[in-house]
Every structure is written in structure tokens, then in C-alpha cells.
Amino acid sequence: MQQHKFDTVIVGTGPGGEGAAMKLAKAGQRVAVVERYVRVGGGCTHWGTIPSKALRAGVQRLHRFASDPILSRMCSGSGIGFVDLMQATTAVIQDQSNLRQTFYDRNRVTIIEGHASFLTPRTLLITGPDGVQQVVEAENIILAVGSRPWRPPEVDFGHPRVRDADTILTMDFNPRTMIVYGAGVIGCEYTSIFRALQVKVDLVNTRDKLLAFLDDEIIDALAYHLRDQGVVIRHDEEADRIETRDDGVILHLKSGKRIKADVLLYAMGRTGNTAGLDLEKAGVEYDAGRGRVPVGPSFQTNVPHIYAVGDVVGWPSLASAAYDQGRFAATHILDNGADYALVEDIPTGIFTSPEISSVGRTERELTQAKVPYEVGRAQFRHLARGQITGETVGMLKLLFHRETREILGIHCFGAAASEIIHIGQAIMAQKGPANSLDYFVHTTFNYPTMAEAYRVAALNGINRLF
Numbered sequence: 486m487q488q489h490k491f492d493t494v495i496v497g498t499g500p501g502g503e504g505a506a507m508k509l510a511k512a513g514q515r516v517a518v519v520e521r522y523v524r525v526g527g528g529c530t531h532w533g534t535i536p537s538k539a540l541r542a543g544v545q546r547l548h549r550f551a552s553d554p555i556l557s558r559m560c561s562g563s564g565i566g567f568v569d570l571m572q573a574t575t576a577v578i579q580d581q582s583n584l585r586q587t588f589y590d591r592n593r594v595t596i597i598e599g600h601a602s603f604l605t606p607r608t609l610l611i612t613g614p615d616g617v618q619q620v621v622e623a624e625n626i627i628l629a630v631g632s633r634p635w636r637p638p639e640v641d642f643g644h645p646r647v648r649d650a651d652t653i654l655t656m657d658f659n660p661r662t663m664i665v666y667g668a669g670v671i672g673c674e675y676t677s678i679f680r681a682l683q684v685k686v687d688l689v690n691t692r693d694k695l696l697a698f699l700d701d702e703i704i705d706a707l708a709y710h711l712r713d714q715g716v717v718i719r720h721d722e723e724a725d726r727i728e729t730r731d732d733g734v735i736l737h738l739k740s741g742k743r744i745k746a747d748v749l750l751y752a753m754g755r756t757g758n759t760a761g762l763d764l765e766k767a768g769v770e771y772d773a774g775r776g777r778v779p780v781g782p783s784f785q786t787n788v789p790h791i792y793a794v795g796d797v798v799g800w801p802s803l804a805s806a807a808y809d810q811g812r813f814a815a816t817h818i819l820d821n822g823a824d825y826a827l828v829e830d831i832p833t834g835i836f837t838s839p840e841i842s843s844v845g846r847t848e849r850e851l852t853q854a855k856v857p858y859e860v861g862r863a864q865f866r867h868l869a870r871g872q873i874t875g876e877t878v879g880m881l882k883l884l885f886h887r888e889t890r891e892i893l894g895i896h897c898f899g900a901a902a903s904e905i906i907h908i909g910q911a912i913m914a915q916k917g918p919a920n921s922l923d924y925f926v927h928t929t930f931n932y933p934t935m936a937e938a939y940r941v942a943a944l945n946g947i948n949r950l951f
């Protein structure tokens with residue numbers, strides 16, 4: 486059996502693995518990445534962020550056409566549905582994967598195709614797709630193995646009408662009705678996508694509100710707009726059983742209700758890809774239930790030379806965060822354990838309709854912490870740019886300390902919310918008095934733009950002070 490030695494071996498080529506690999510390779514380390522999928526890019530590129538966002542972009546284009554009085558004539562009766570749009574996303578996935586491959590090639594990172602499992606704390610057994618095995622040894626190992634949809638054993642995921650976030654992408658029919666079971670970020674995003682395709686969606690939530698980690702006003706706005714679009718939201722419901730038939734699926738709820746649809750999307754959370762890694766052989770502790778690997782602030786596991794980054798460590802389970810965590814772990818290796826910390830205020834981008842983004846604390850959190858804050862709001866319908874583009878649904882809300890004017894939280898919904906948030910994030914990240922609402926009052930922005938929302942919201946907030 487072949488045996489190779491590297492400074493660092495990384496398992497997984499999603500954003501976590503890529504961030505780590507590039508940082509280490511550019512610093513001159515001998516780096517290998519192990520990937521069991523046939524192409525690089527990770528779940529992010531092949532089953533998660535990229536396909537869902539490319540699909541959403543296609544749906545939005547179709548929606549814009551269909552709602553335009555002239556252009557709608559071109560697509561009326563075209564019958565374009567999920568299957569056609571999904572085919573169009575394939576090109577984006579390929580482009581992304583090809584691009585990422587060039588990063589590895591250019592930086593001379595060795596890519597080993599196969600499934601990795603531990604033999605000892607410093608050696609991994611790689612089993613290739615042809616069954617051929619090799620051993621790699623490294624000073625440091627970074628686990629960037631990602632996550633997959635959680636699948637309880639009693640649900641028949643082999644049935645074509647029961648899907649999860651991975652298998653929904655290969656659905657080969659256009660449903661007319663759909664049940665989304667689980668109203669987390671993925672459930673809400675797919676609800677918006679399918680509703681925009683005129684699919685009748687029942688969104689079944691096991692909790693009493695949508696996305697409870699968001700600011701209450703944003704949660705209310707999301708629920709209002711989803712309902713306004715025709716989505717039926719059912720809060721505080723739990724599945725009793727899922728009955729599959731040739732012509733559909735019936736969700737039996739513990740409350741006694743029954744819902745029938747062409748397809749059910751099961752979106753009840755995710756589990757880390759730790760199965761088959763043989764973590765026990767390396768002495769790495771993990772939570773077998775949800776497959777998560779606990780890490781300290783430097784992303785080291787309980788075995789100091791083995792790091793874990795990205796979805797496998799749990800919150801926030803975002804591609805954006807995974808990439809930074811990978812780079813951070815790599816920096817920790819290169820600087821021999823230097824004591825840095827990643828920024829805590831990372832933005833949330835939720836690509837529902839309306840789009841949502843926020844950074845910092847919510848009103849609920851500030852009230853609980855007894856922080857004397859004030860609120861400044863700008864409605865998109867009052868902005869010239871919003872009126873010109875017709876993107877009038879939305880709001881920007883700034884939460885700031887009423888004495889120091891320090892920005893404490895930014896919450897936004899509406900078109901391009903996930904872009905708009907970054908303007909405020911840049912100011913909020915400044916130290917001391919540089920983080921101030923006054924920046925938005927004293928700075929000239931381009932006009933007409935959505936950035937103007939910051940000036941409007943800041944003035945609105947300042948007018949509340951006395």
C-alpha cells in the first residue's frame with residue numbers, strides 16, 4: 486500500500502477545506518486535500534448554496550418576465566418549471582467547480598480522490614472509488630467534512646415523493662403542490678422558490694414562529710409576505726407519520742390534521758459527516774447523535790493537532806463562516822498556536838422572498854440585556870431607488886445605543902438585503918467612537934441607491950432622541 490507524507494492533510498473540499506488549503510499552500514506547506522466526491526467544491530457547490538441560489542436566480546428571472554405586461558407574452562404557456570430551471574443551474578455548478586479546481590492546481594495542492602478514515606491520530610486511510618487504498622500521514626489534519634440532511638429512520642427517503650435538501654435537486658417532475666416539513670432557513674428558502682414557481686406550498690413548522698433567531702419584526706414580515714404570496718404556514722405542528730402513495734404523499738400531524746401534496750420536502754436540520762471517519766481511532770471526541778465535532782476557539786478538537794471547521798462543528802453552518810474558519814485554523818497551524826479570535830458578529834443572509842439579512846443583536850436581546858437602545862427605520866417604498874425599480878417591499882432597521890450612538894444591530898428585509906447589510910456591517914465593525922450612527926448622517930451616498938436607506942434610517946432614529 487502506498488504511503489505519502491504531508492505537512493497538513495485536509496478532508497473535504499467545501500469552503501472550509503478550500504480556505505484552509507489555500508492559506509497553508511501559499512505559506513509553503515506541503516498540503517493534500519482528500520475528497521470523496523468526483524469533483525471539488527464540497528456540498529456548498531454541488532448540493533447546497535450554489536444550486537439553491539442559482540435555482541432561485543432562475544426563478545426570479547422567470548417571475549420578473551411573467552409579471553411584466555410585455556415580456557410575459559413571451560413566456561405565457563411556456564410551461565417552464567422546476568425541472569427546466571434545475572437543468573440551467575448545472576452550468577453554474579460546473580463553472581464554480583472548475584474555478585475551484587484551478588485554485589488547487591495553481592497552488593500545487595495534491596487532491597486525493599477517495600473516502601478518508603483515521604488509522605491513527607496522524608494517519609488516514611484513503612479508499613479510492615476503485616477500492617484502491619493508500620495511507621497519508623501528516624503533522625496536522627483539518628476535518629472539513631461538512632454535513633448532510635438529517636434523516637430519521639422511520640421516513641421513507643427512497644420514495645420519489647419524499648425528498649430532502651440533497652434529493653430535491655434531482656426531482657424529475659414539476660410538482661403542483663408541496664409540503665415543506667421544517668421551517669428552518671433551508672425550509673423557508675425552498676418554500677419561497679417553489680411558491681414563485683406557482684407551486685401550492687404548506688410550510689409546516691414544529692415551532693411557534695419562523696426563524697426565531699431573527700429580530701421579531703423581521704420574523705413577522707417574513708410570515709406576512711409568505712402568507713401574502715399564498716403559502717399556508719402551520720405553526721406548532723409535529724409529524725405523526727408520512728404516508729406515501731404513487732400519486733402523492735400525506736402528512737399525518739399529531740394534531741389530527743392531514744395534508745396531501747405531490748411531494749414532501751423533509752427539512753428538519755442536518756447532521757455532520759462524521760460517520761465512517763473512525764474518529765475513535767484518533768481519539769477525537771464527537772457527538773454521535775448529530776455528528777458534530779466540538780472544537781475550542783481555535784477550532785482544535787480535543788486532539789490538538791486535529792482541527793475541525795465548517796458545518797461539522799455546528800453553528801452557524803454557513804459557507805461564508807466555513808471559509809473563514811478554514812483560513813483561521815490554517816493560520817493557527819502556521820503561527821504555532823497564535824492567539825487570535827474570529828469576529829463574532831457574522832451576518833446572516835437568508836434567500837427567501839423577501840430576502841433577509843441581519844448582523845448584531847436583535848431588539849429582543851437588547852431589551853433582555855437592558856441596553857438603552859433606539860430604533861431607526863427606512864421603508865424601501867419611501868426610497869427613490871425602490872420606487873424606480875419597483876422593489877418597494879422591504880425595510881432597513883438600525884438599532885443603536887441612545888447615548889453613544891454605537892450601532893448594535895442591523896436588520897433588513899427586501900431586495901438585495903444580503904448586500905445592503907454589508908455597508909452597515911463595515912461601520913459596526915469599527916472600534917470605539919468610529920462605530921457611530923453619525924457616519925450615515927454625515928456621509929454623502931450615491932443617489933438614487935438602496936444605500937440611501939442608511940441615511941434615512943439614521944435620521945429617523947436620531948429624530949427619536951431627546
Ligand SMILES: Cc1cc2nc3c(=O)[nH]c(=O)nc-3n(C[C@H](O)[C@H](O)[C@H](O)COP(=O)(O)OP(=O)(O)OC[C@H]3O[C@@H](n4cnc5c(N)ncnc54)[C@H](O)[C@@H]3O)c2cc1C
Nearest residue numbers: 497499500501521527528529533601631795796802803804
Ligand atoms: C440548500 C442549502 C442552501 C444553503 N445556502 C447557503 C447560503 O446561501 N449561504 C451560506 O453561506 N451557506 C449556505 N448553505 C450552507 C453551506 O452550504 C454550508 O455551510 C457549507 O457548504 C459548509 O462548508 P463545509 O466546508 O463545512 O462542507 P461542505 O461544503 O459540505 O463540503 C464537505 C466536503 O467533504 C467531503 N467529505 C465528507 N466526508 C468525507 C470523507 N470521510 N472523506 C473524503 N471527503 C469527505 C464531502 O464529499 C464534501 O465535498 C446552504 C446549505 C444548503 C443545504
